[in-house]
Amino acid sequence: MxxxxxxxxxxERRRAIAEALWRIACARGLDGASLRDVAAEAxxxxxQLQHYFSSKDEMLVFALKYxxxxxxxxxxxxxxxxxxxxxxxxxxxxxxLEMLPLDEESRTGNLVQIAYFVRALHDERxxxxxxxxxxxxxxFFADQVRSGIARGEVxxxxxxxxxxxxxxxxxxxxxxxxxxxxxxxxxxKGLLEGHxxxxxxx
Amino acid sequence: MxxxxxxxxxxERRRAIAEALWRIACARGLDGASLRDVAAEAxxxxxQLQHYFSSKDEMLVFALKYxxxxxxxxxxxxxxxxxxxxxxxxxxxxxxLEMLPLDEESRTGNLVQIAYFVRALHDERxxxxxxxxxxxxxxFFADQVRSGIARGEVxxxxxxxxxxxxxxxxxxxxxxxxxxxxxxxxxxKGLLEGHxxxxxxx
Numbered sequence: 001m002x003x004x005x006x007x008x009x010x011x012e013r014r015r016a017i018a019e020a021l022w023r024i025a026c027a028r029g030l031d032g033a034s035l036r037d038v039a040a041e042a043x044x045x046x047x048q049l050q051h052y053f054s055s056k057d058e059m060l061v062f063a064l065k066y067x068x069x070x071x072x073x074x075x076x077x078x079x080x081x082x083x084x085x086x087x088x089x090x091x092x093x094x095x096x097l098e099m100l101p102l103d104e105e106s107r108t109g110n111l112v113q114i115a116y117f118v119r120a121l122h123d124e125r126x127x128x129x130x131x132x133x134x135x136x137x138x139x140f141f142a143d144q145v146r147s148g149i150a151r152g153e154v155x156x157x158x159x160x161x162x163x164x165x166x167x168x169x170x171x172x173x174x175x176x177x178x179x180x181x182x183x184x185x186x187x188x189k190g191l192l193e194g195h196x197x198x199x200x201x202x
Numbered sequence: 203m204x205x206x207x208x209x210x211x212x213x214e215r216r217r218a219i220a221e222a223l224w225r226i227a228c229a230r231g232l233d234g235a236s237l238r239d240v241a242a243e244a245x246x247x248x249x250q251l252q253h254y255f256s257s258k259d260e261m262l263v264f265a266l267k268y269x270x271x272x273x274x275x276x277x278x279x280x281x282x283x284x285x286x287x288x289x290x291x292x293x294x295x296x297x298x299l300e301m302l303p304l305d306e307e308s309r310t311g312n313l314v315q316i317a318y319f320v321r322a323l324h325d326e327r328x329x330x331x332x333x334x335x336x337x338x339x340x341x342f343f344a345d346q347v348r349s350g351i352a353r354g355e356v357x358x359x360x361x362x363x364x365x366x367x368x369x370x371x372x373x374x375x376x377x378x379x380x381x382x383x384x385x386x387x388x389x390x391k392g393l394l395e396g397h398x399x400x401x402x403x404x
Binding site: 027029032134179180187191 | 229230231233234313316317319320322323324329332333336361364367368370371372373374375376378379381382383384385389392393396397400
């Protein structure tokens, strides 16, 4: 039977395809992955896949956005476990810990993101999409720092926006060294805790 | 004529092959690169290449070590330009600035290193080689922090080894965001300067 049964939810099928793409990205990167490979991994025909994505680019961008949404959801869920109202320091700590590759799901997310990053280095359009998430994360972190300053927990000489970017870059660098097994999870956590400890010293 | 003229220096030829490998890594990553591709890029036959490297692995490891040697040499040259004796803070600043992708040569070096990193994620042996350089760099940075403490320029409560790893991770993360064009060169430099400024506040 050609085509897709009407009752299959369009968005759900697009997500299943994105997840097939991630499994490939995680196992061997994105460069070799054709639409045909992804269709096979998702257990559908190439024609069916093309019903949802007309090009590899369109599929990559959708899967990247969906990856960002899932990461954000994981962070939100984790933050909901904090005392109410949570302190800015706890929010920052829990967010960066959720970003690190410390469990299988976030490890997979990080590996997929690296596959995107590598492709984006040679692809201006994908580079634009790959950086899309950063300003929002940076603004969120900067808000926490400003809130820390307002509460007298962070020295007022700290530039919130710079501190936010430092923390993002640090988390990203530690991700690399965790994946290379240069750092242990405990060490990476300790380094981030130490960094926040000094930031939250008025 | 089969074989290689005796007068061609063996090490020099291995380096020329490594440089051909880097050009490929820089343009499209390492995964697709066969010995035949590298030979073509180096302008020699596959047989000639195999005279120097019997496997792709051997070639990758040699080229990775040579890349590390060149990066170290660039850093040493830059440090030789400092006042004598250089302050620990200047040594740290100039070293991390040399590591960032701020000119064409270090950008190329970083792109090649990322190609290795991605391959190492799925290759235990290469991962071992990819982390080889980190302990030496970390020890070097930690020495500078300890020297700063001894000179009364760094608070004695700072853990030199942890500060060293923080600085390495931060530099690495900023490299990612420079390559993605999230940060400008000036911003990345400013963030590292600010981080060192606070470290060197007794």
